[in-house]
Amino acid sequence: MLGFQPYETFQLLIETGGVDRTNTLLIAACDAYTRRGKPTHPEMEQFEALATRLFPIAGPQARAKGAAILGRAEVLSPTLEQLVVENIGEDLISFLSGAVDLSEATMLDIIGRYDVAAASTIATRADLSNVVLAKLFQMNSRKVYRALAANLHIVPRGAYLSALARSAQMDHIVAESLAKRDDFDAALLAPAFFDLSDQDRIKVIHAFTHRETPVAPIRKTIEQLTVATQDLTKALMKLFSENRRPEVTRLLSQITGLDEVRCGQIAHDVTGASLFVILRAFGSTAYDGLKVLIHATSHDTERSRALADYATLFGNVTPESMAYLMSAWRGEVNLLELAKPEYRPFIERRRQQNSVSATNNPVVDQAIEALARIGVKRAS
Structure with a gap:
């Protein structure tokens, strides 16, 4: 033989x-x-x-x-x-990752042992059956969920989508992996917003483009404020131009109901992503909002491009959707409602690098430069 x-x-x-x-x-x-x-x-x-x-x-x-x-x-x-x-x-780990074929019975046997290292290796494979996937998602292990989130062969839908979205709220590595995927609704990463990279924060905001959202609890708070939007943006512009970020923190805490630690993160976020959410939620237009962002952000050579991105976003996301995003920060909403047909985006989301049509628009560039020149004068 x-x-x-x-x-x-x-x-x-x-x-x-x-x-x-x-x-x-x-x-x-x-x-x-x-x-x-x-x-x-x-x-x-x-x-x-x-x-x-x-x-x-x-x-x-x-x-x-x-x-x-x-x-x-x-x-x-x-x-x-x-x-x-x-x-x-x-x-065992090298065998599980390198085997061309692996039977369902063997996978289930290993998962049943609750061997986290081996189970997380199985979670990276492309040949997972629904039965194996169900068992993996039942494991209470960050390592397994990190592998599942990074596995592009797993389609995030139904119960899998819910499980990954919940895991992203507790594990920033899961959130980062999901943010890199084109087949995952980045809007569901709203609670992990402050754990994401600058680019991925913008991707979360883009996920609300042309999108209806459920009524956000924080909308009542915004409607009850007596401060006019223009007065708010003028106050923020003045504080940012004078680099008085601790006072910005206190002001944001008063008007948003977010805790002071979170407001401090927003006040010191030099990318402007979280501040954009606040400004748009309170109804700021591109003209007033960009004047604040010019003083609050620090983009160096990327300054014009980043501000052009925000200029487009001011027109494409509604105050209601950004209020909903703020409510997600406060843990007041069930984000999985966004998976319902009536709350899905009206148009397919384009890749972030191709979504800013205003970047090469000379009219927008000139407007941003003009705002930068007059910003300090208007703030005083």
Whole structure:
């Protein structure tokens, strides 16, 4: 069999030899099977019978070495696969990640052991069945959820979408992975907004473009304020122009109801993303809002492009949607409502780098430059 003596000879050697001979036979047989490539069905059956005899009586080191060699075979039956998993020891992770095929039974067996390292490796595979996915999502493990969030072969929908969205609220690494995906609704990352990169924060705001949202609880607070929007933007512009960010923190805390720590993050956010949400939620127009952002942000060479992006966003997102985003920061809404048909975007979201049509618009660029020149004068 497989270039060795007939199967009966192996049986005789096993019965008359000691452990050392069994160890040698096991490693040699596993190596021969792996080199065979794709064996015939009779060959696989014979080797399976041989392996099930050799593995239990071989020494620990020989079992681990034989399993590691066997794990590289082109084809494994469920029985052989189980022998590899049971005996491979420390090389289990490399086997799970590198195996071309892995049976559902083996995956479920490993997940059932609650081996987090092995389960998270399985979660990276492309050949996961719905049964395996359901078991993985039931595991209460950040490591497993991080692997699931980064696995582009898993379509985030239904219960999987809900589970990933909830996990993103508790784990910034999950949130970062989901933000990089084009098939995940970035609006669901609103609670993790302040854990995201500058670029991904803008992506969350873009997700509310041309989109209806449920009524936000904070809308009542905004409507009850006696301060006019123009007075608010003028006050913020003056404070930012004089770099009085602690006072901005206190002002934001008074008008938004957000805690002072969060308002401090907004006041010191030099990208302007979180401040844009506040300004638009309170009804600021592009003309007034950009005057505030010019003084609050620091973009250097990217200044004009970033401000042009905000200029477009002022026209594409409604105050109601940004109020909803603020309510998400306060934990007042169920973001999964956004998955309902009536709250989905009216148009497909374009990639962020292609979504700012105003970037190359000379009219917008000139307007931003003019606002930058008159901003300080208007603030005083």
